[in-house]
Amino acid sequence: MPLPTFAHLSDRALIRVGGPEAQHFLQNLVTADIDGLEPAGARAGALLTPQGKILFDFLVYRMGDGYLLDTPAETAPEFLKRLTFYRLRAKVELELLGDDTGVIAVWAGGADVPDTLVSVEDPRLAALGRRLAGSVAALSQALGGADAGLDAYHAHRIRLGVPEGLRDFDYSDIFPHDADLDQLGGVSFTKGCYVGQEVVSRVQHRGTARKRFLQVESASALPGRGSEIISGGKSVGVLGSSATIAERSFGLALVRLDKVAQAKDNGSLLECGDAEILVKLPDWAGFSWPEPDTAE
Template sequence: MPSPSFAHLTDRALIRLSGPDTHHFLQNLVTADLKTIDRTGAGSAALLTPQGKILFDFLIYKAGDAYLLDAPATAAQDLIKRLALYRLRAKVDLEPLAGETGVFAIWDGTAETPGAMLTVADPRLPALGLRSVGPVSMSTELAARQADIAAYDAHRISLGVPEGLKDYDYSDIFPHDADLDQLNGVSFSKGCFVGQEVVSRVQHRSTARKRFIPVESSSALAEKGTSVTAAGKSVGTLGSSAPVDGGTIGLALLRLDKVAQAKENGSPLQCGDAELQARLPDWAEFNWPEPTTAD
């Protein structure tokens, strides 16, 4: 049996939050329930705009008396600034972790993580594997096959799990669009958080019409943001993609009702010159809606 794979996710950064008010501070801000994270050790979350759109997405780890946010490296400083704006008089310290501490993904099996600060199951989806935080020197000590970020992204895309900035821009879409409600990224029982009213309304009225779902093509796919069409009309946009087995897999934010209508009409999905096949991910609790021509 082949050994598991791991990748040092150098495109991720860690932010440490500590202090006596940290739990309460995060509980009132982010979409995840900190009580669950305290119990399980990890969670998926987002910080939303007051209008309910995703401003930042990240993973949260419980690390002793502190919490670590695992966020896109290019957004980390902006996230710290935003959290500082909300902090006011709360006794919370915010600091980026030094560059010698890294984030590692381990998939297709488990591996020993010598010297790790923490190792947890990815809270979004068990099939994603493990997430580990530790010294960058772990790269030479892990009993697993070293891979690169592109290999990990291909694994993530194949499972249908979108990520901020790789698949969508911040402040553009709602948590249901990014499947956060399906991937343990939103608590609907913990009470208020920024943007909670909008997200709860979508949940209780079952009005989520767009979703990121996996797509496949025998051709190379265009860049993120390219329109996906059916019968010449837009039905969504492409997110990230990766080559695999002579073809390409990707994620696309699609109007499910319009895709269902295209399927019924026999109209193929197009993205540039490539024809796409769309499917629902295995973990989805949503189904194809009844076909409709409504906008």
């Protein structure tokens, strides 16, 4: 069997949520349906502001009688602090795990890896591969071969059209629908209330999501994150992360769906920096282009 392609995701950290009230605590706080999470299961999720914007995004893993939150390392201490704020007197244990315990993504090939805290298919999209959590040194040794590196993983993620917080958008700036979290299994529309739930439910039931992260492709080099997507001299979106794969550029961009649909219908060029770009829906998208005449 060929060795799997894997990378230690050194930009991620793990927060353990345990105690007898851990499930109830998370269920009433985050967008994911924690009550429906099976043993050894995983889901995407987010903690929102009261106004419904993404404050932190993460993957949640059910492990024994507790949970692990897989989240950007840069903001993990702040996330832990916010969880502690919401804990109040609940019987919940919160702990940021040390650097020796981390996350490894495996997305080509496969192998049985012993002694993992977590070994799950990525809950957002099966094509992303598997997520392993545990001792980074032990997992890397068990997988064999060389670590492909963080850039290789993110190129894989970008090619599949899956956005992530801090890589593609800043926290407190956008709504779950903007980040396609509703499409990637990260929002429950059937469970009870959670922070920001009213706003998210309104967008879902009224079908008023105007902006989405979509895929961008170009034969030319793409500029840096935050560069505007231009059509007809007007901004229709903003570029997120990007990568070069086989001499082509791929990226993710948060765009106005109606404006891009109108540009495509009119045959207008879409540009980002000096690059002419193609903007397309991800293969997994459950939404479609709006009618161009809905543009304002």
